[in-house]
């Protein structure tokens with residue numbers, strides 16, 4: 001009999017019962033909660049007169065609607081100008097209080113984007129099943145946890161029963177062999193993967209990312225990769241547990257301590273796919289082939305290397321794909337054959353649950369240090385993923401580097417990743433963004449998003465157009 | 479209450495501006511908002527001060543407190559918003575009688591404890607006629623026996639999927655169903671807590 005994949009192990013260890021129709025009840029260890037997708041779930045509990053099955057399994061923080069300027073944040077809840085947004089945030093506070101759920105509220109120093117804060121607090125641990133009413137919950141798979149996004153009625157279901165109804169996915173392995181080139185980051189890996197397999201390539205699968213290039217990433221880099229598993233169509237992404245994982249977790253507030261830590265870390269070491277495990281699909285990519293990536297269209301799979309150019313729909317043999325490309329180019333206001341380095345930028349956004357951790361900010365700061373943002377760039381935001389990331393960055397002086405270079409240093413939140421708060425990209429404006437979605441209107445009505453790594457966004461800020469960050473790093477080294 | 483109009487869509491049932499709400503309850507006052515009131519409704523407004531449309535059937539005193547809605551074909555078409563059954567339920571409707579329904583709406587009704595009954599359009603016609611002719615007309619819906627009892631003593635049989643009937647009779651939604659396995663969940667939890675105590679209540 002073949003061995004088990006990591007996904008098989010996580011599934012089996014959480015299987016409560018299997019029904020005749022193939023659906024299974026899966027026990028959920030942790031539910032993360034934010035203000036947008038939870039109110040109706042709490043309301044449903046209240047209407048049915050139910051209580052959370054296990055209040056201590058839930059962990060909440062507001063992020064989507066939170067303003068990110070210092071001035072607004074100083075005013076507390078009053079600083080949220082849009083009344084509908086404010087109500088969502090205060091409703092989360094009220095619900096958490098009523099149901100006894102742990103919350104890092106807007107004014108807590110530890111508040112931030114739920115997918116940044118969960119791992120940072122040790123609230124998401126290896127071997128857990130983790131859900132959140134948010135598709136980027138896949139992020140937490142970087143720690144060897146089975147984590148995926150769910151809908152609001154499922155949020156309520158998990159609150160009330162501590163279980164989720166699921167059918168098992170298939171297993172996919174994406175192996176990135178060899179070493180990364182200098183200046184190439186986790187973001188470039190995952191964009192290259194999506195370019196290769198497409199945004200539906202992972203549909204119906206849980207993707208395990210492995211291989212030397214993945215395992216030599218830090219946990220933060222691994223989170224960047226798993227974060228975008230959903231952009232490849234997979235609800236969950238996974239990475240095996242190794243020494244790097246354990247070192248990351250040790251000492252975090254919610255992580256086990258002392259004797260329990262010893263026991264847990266032994267158990268977590270088992271969270272790897274067996275060497276003879278069967279995968280339904282295997283994709284192998286050579287790390288040496290990956291160079292910095294830039295998306296040019298309105299889907300993350302519309303991506304090109306920085307040395308490339310915008311492809312020509314007329315040369316695309318698949319007619320529906322060609323039509324999509326034409327539609328995307330029209331929206332983006334770009335022409336086939338344009339060099340990626342000729343794309344001019346109006347805005348820079350460094351942030352989001354994909355790339356707003358301390359390493360991301362360090363990488364961006366290293367590039368902008370001693371330079372100035374190009375005069376043609378109208379807005380350049382750096383939005384740390386959490387209050388603690390912000391604090392760390394300030395302790396390292398990164399905020400000064402950004403401010404001196406002419407970037408704005410903001411308070412933590414989702415910000416212009418989805419523009420649900422006041423941070424919006426103007427119509428027709430091009431933005432180099434470290435977020436995960438370049439859909440039409442994602443960052444603001446009519447806004448044009450290009451997904452890149454933090455270093456690439458920083459390099460674009462200084463030059464006013466995309467450049468190969470590897471060239472800049474070389475000059476700096478000299 | 480008779481709603482004599484075919485193809486009533488979910489925007490008719492609850493207009494889109496109310497979807498911003500953070501709640502699942504409280505939609506009843508905005509049920510059929512664009513037809514029930516003469517002005518445009520907005521979330522958060524005090525609806526008691528708004529001018530009512532005297533021509534809309536809902537505003538006729540004789541239908542106050544109605545819990546059975548009689549409707550025409552393709553009731554509940556349009557967007558899949560679950561807010562539509564939420565609004566009907568919140569207002570107090572328990573049963574809908576119509577010749578046909580939009581698919582998603584039909585499913586959403588069961589999820590929210592509303593019984594949508596499908597009857598031949600000729601029978602629906604006769605119910606419309608009877609309700610309109612007689613003030614205070616009332617009928618009894620017996621889900622267990624799957625029949626509608628008319629004041630005349632006549633009974634009209636109706637069909638309902640047996641599993642859905644079971645869920646409605648026992649007040650079970652998806653959560654209720656899962657909770658039937660509560661013992662299994664508890665057993666699992668106990669075992670899991672023993673094997674992996676670090677996932678339970680360890681906190682900074």
Ligand code: SF4
Pocket residue numbers: 063064113114115134136352353354413414417418435436
């Ligand atoms: S940062 Fe963006 S993608 Fe991440 S949770 Fe917030 S809105 Fe969603």
